[in-house]
Amino acid sequence: KYRTDRTMTRLRQLTSPTTKVIRDGKPQEIPTGEMVVGDILILTEGVRVSADARLIESFGLLVNEASLTGESLPVEKNAGATVAEDAPLAERINSIFSGTVVMSGEGKAIICAVGRESEFGKIARDVAIASKEKTVLQETMTRLAKILAIFALGVSILIPAIGFLRGLNLQEMIVTWLALTFLMIPGQPPVIITMALALASFQLAKIKLVVKRLRGAEVLGQVTAIITDKTGTITENRMQVEKFILSNGEERAPAELDAETKREILFALPQYSSDPTDTAVQSAVKNSFEIPKPISFAGFTEDRPWRTIGYEVDGQRANFIAGKVETLIESASDASRYGKLLQIFQGEVDQGKRVIAYGRVKNVSDIKNVEIIALAVLSDPIRSGVAETIARLKAAKVETFIVTGDHPATAGTIAKEIGIDPRVLTGSDIDKMSDDELKTALEITRTFARIAPSQKLRLVEMLKQRGEVVAVIGDGINDAPALKAADVGIAMGEIGTDLAKETADLVLTDDNYTHLADAISIARSALENFRKGITYYLTAKGVLLAIFLAPLALGIPFPFAPIHIILTELLMDLASSTIFVTEAAAPDIMQRPIKKLKEFLGKELVFKIFRNGIALAVGITALYMTVYFQTGNLALAQTTAFVAWLLGHILLALNLKQEKLSLFRQGLFSNRFGAFWLVGMLAFSLVITLVPTLHTYLNTAPLTLGLWMAIAAVAILSTFWIEIGKIVKLREIS
Secondary structure, three states: OHHHHOOOOHHHHHHOOOOEEEEOEEEEEEHHHHHHOOEEEEOOOOOOOOOOEEEEEEEEEEEEOOHHHHHOOOEEOOOOOOOOOOOOOHHHHOOOOOOOOEEEEEEEEEEEEEHOOOOOHHHHHHHHHHHOOOOHHHHHHHHHHHHHHHHHHHHHHHHHHHHHHHOOHHHHHHHHHHHHHHHHHHOOHHHHHHHHHHHHHHHHOOOOEEOOOOHHHHHEEEEEEOOOEHHHEEEEEOOEEEEEOOOOOOEEEEHHOOOHHHHHHHHHOOOOOOOHHHHHHHHHOOOOOOOOOOEEEEOOOOOOOOOEEEEEEOOOEEEEEEEOOHHHHEEEOHHHHHHHHHHHHHHHOOOOEEEEEEEOEEEEOOOOOOOOEEEEEEEEOOOHHHHHHHHHHHHHHOOEEEEOOOHHHHHHHHHHHOOOOEEEEEEEHHHOOOHHHHHHHOOOOEEEOOOHHHHHHHHHHHHHHHHEEEEEEEEEHHHHHHHHHHHHHEOOOOOOOOOHHHOOOOEEEEOOOOHHHOOOHHHHHHHHHHHHHHHHHHHHHHHHHHHHHHHHHOOOOOOOOHHHHHHHHHHHHHHHHHOOOOOOOOOOOOOOOOHHHOHHHHOHHHHHHHHHHHHHHHHHHHHHHHHHHHHHHHHHHHHEEEEEEHHHHHHHHHHHHHOOOOOOHOOOOOOHHHHHHHHHHHHHHHHHHOOOHHHHHHOOOOHHHHHHHHHHHHHHHHHHHHHHHHHHHHHHHO
């Protein structure tokens, strides 16, 4: 209930603070929150509707329902229309709904639902009920933390205990136990993922995608299905004249239309109008014409699907008309003359276009002698680059689904133009399907029309049940439940409602749909870097533990003093945190199969840890034992092993930072943090071996030139064989 109330607070901000109603037979203005069922709303141009209501009067009433239904065009309402009880919202032309806006006309409606019982209220309940599940990464990290914690506890106790039983000094074993406990605590994985996602969030912000919750950046890299609204996301949510069709059937682009035709169309338009169709046509035919003040005006009504405007031009009466194409052609002096025009009109309508006719008429009270001037064909233009973005996403194994409240013909046409299968299912269609039938339909259907918010929510759930990772992109109130239920919700920043932006995980601040493919690339790269960082981290831990095994078995001192163990943990953590999270995306990151995080902790990871670390572990162990047995100098042997580790672990990181691309092709210094770390480790090694004061504190000793050469050989040879494997694999592929 609390979540519903909080959502309803957002919804109330979208409604007027006061509303004009008729109560007790008297017109009055009351606070919106005090409306009750039975009050009669007074509807005029510009009014934001504050409740669901059934029309009892309507005169040329056009209502913008885009935020609720996704329909880009104003809907013509009709109080006398009969509508099926189960009709989609977009087809309930005898009702009005909370949060919509009256674009023109006037009317009255009796309130039938307010608050939680309104269509907005139902959306609020859906938003409250929908929940974000734990992400796969969160579950993976929880599992990893448990495994490492148990392993750390066992190893940190077992190794010193065995060492003591083999005759090693008790006090030193206690210190070693403490150092190993510090080494084995699995504190770094959360740091790696947080840094990777934080850096991804910064990169996403550069392309105008603001991350509200880090989980958004995480899940975006796993997305396999995108549900997108049409109006305002794929399209620009503004009407634009595509072309004019003259009375003889010839087509003209707006720029090609002759001056006289433009002038006559302007005569048929109101000089001041907020109607999107009127403003779009005015913009298309704008010129320096001086239009006189009209002497008569009759707007659209239920019984008159046309508008007439009369002028006095050169001392004579001139009347112009605009309205439905079929009505004006039927009212022409010679309707058969416009047969071809009617066919063209039907073809445009079948493609989801809006078409309005403009003409001349002799008598405004009797429109039986209409002469058609032209038809204006309008559409909501597709955003630039959308088709290319969807193609790029498809190549990256991400399917796009158009889910809109708009007309099926419009949805199918838009889908076809941007490269999506135009076969359409409507909300009524999917209501008749069982869950299994809908899941099957989702395998081939990519376009859905006349969809209500609850139906969009169901589509999200069905896709998730099919194993898809779902992103939802939307801007309206109607998108909020799906944005919340999706694995990741993305709201449009400029045209998006407050509720949509509050519910979403990410906000596209400039509404540029084309950023989406780049965003997924950034998120995939972040997850890939996380995988590589964790793989390296676990490999390095494994190497350190493996180095203890042979000395432990032989009963000789460990290759690292306790201070060395602590330093290796600190330095290794910094290397894994900086080098991997800052690594640039692989060139083919969008072409690679999407790796499921659920499968990350498995046999493949164990194999990678063994493959990547075995040579370094054997090399350092052999070097330590050789120096120890040949010289009997424990400090010298431990210093040799420690320096070999310092250089070897950074070379291992440089080799693992790209899975396929060889370091020889990348360049040793392609990652500036890696280059800095390599130079830093070399300098640190020189300092701890050459400065006598540090020998006592760090338990180190000076190294001979021969030992330096041996260390270099072990560090290079035990890691660069990984590079050789990359080169061989690339040659096999090519």
